[in-house]
Amino acid sequence: MRNRISYIDFEKALSPFGIFRLSDILKAYLAFDSRRLNEWQKKGYITKLIKGHYIFNSIEMNETVLFQIANALTRPSYISLESALSYYHFIPEQSFSITSVTTVKTNHYNTPKGCFLYQSLKPSLFFGYRVLRSNRRPILMAEPEKAILDFLYLHPELEDVAAIEALRLNIHELEGLDEQRMNSYLQLFDNKALNKRFELLKNVKHVGTV
Numbered sequence: 001m002r003n004r005i006s007y008i009d010f011e012k013a014l015s016p017f018g019i020f021r022l023s024d025i026l027k028a029y030l031a032f033d034s035r036r037l038n039e040w041q042k043k044g045y046i047t048k049l050i051k052g053h054y055i056f057n058s059i060e061m062n063e064t065v066l067f068q069i070a071n072a073l074t075r076p077s078y079i080s081l082e083s084a085l086s087y088y089h090f091i092p093e094q095s096f097s098i099t100s101v102t103t104v105k106t107n108h109y110n111t112p113k114g115c116f117l118y119q120s121l122k123p124s125l126f127f128g129y130r131v132l133r134s135n136r137r138p139i140l141m142a143e144p145e146k147a148i149l150d151f152l153y154l155h156p157e158l159e160d161v162a163a164i165e166a167l168r169l170n171i172h173e174l175e176g177l178d179e180q181r182m183n184s185y186l187q188l189f190d191n192k193a194l195n196k197r198f199e200l201l202k203n204v205k206h207v208g209t210v
Contacts, residue, residue, distance in 0.1 A: 021053055
């Protein structure tokens with residue numbers, strides 16, 4: 001017969017993960033009875049995000065927790081595109097969904113805690129991210145320069161200055177980009193269409209502000 005684990009002990013053991021998986025549970029409790037997860041969901045202690053991924057309801061939801069969820073639901077992945085552009089104040093609006101890039105297939109999840117979108121990049125382009133920390137938990141976030149290039153690369157409809165201007169980018173924040181890093185990343189992309197879109201971005205004269 002399996003030992004009956006108290007929820008208090010369970011949360012204490014798994015809280016360092018924040019968002020946890022069954023594999024995380026089995027590291028702490030080899031003989032864990034998975035039926036307890038259903039019991040604790042019904043009691044409102046935990047929420048099932050997607051199959052095999054859970055979060056403690058004692059965690060106060062905020063942007064950084066959403067970023068942590070995004071990192072956890074698809075691995076490898078890092079926050080980029082609209083979410084990263086908003087994080088760095090490059091665009092005035094905050095995305096309703098948390099956007100990431102990944103080396104696995106393009107996908108999305110609608111969960112009780114929010115919507116998470118993933119766009120696929122080939123493995124050679126999975127670089128240019130940093131590790132942020134919140135409550136001692138890591139968050140993989142695109143560097144500002146890589147967030148811009150990921151966005152331009154994955155939006156082929158940005159074909160002219162008017163399309164770039166429609167993004168209402170914050171020119172004051174863009175002026176702080178590391179030009180050397182940007183040029184280095186452009187070389188790694190080695191993509192003529194991306195180079196063209198980036199030149200359009202540089203030529204934008206009237207950009208919205210936050």
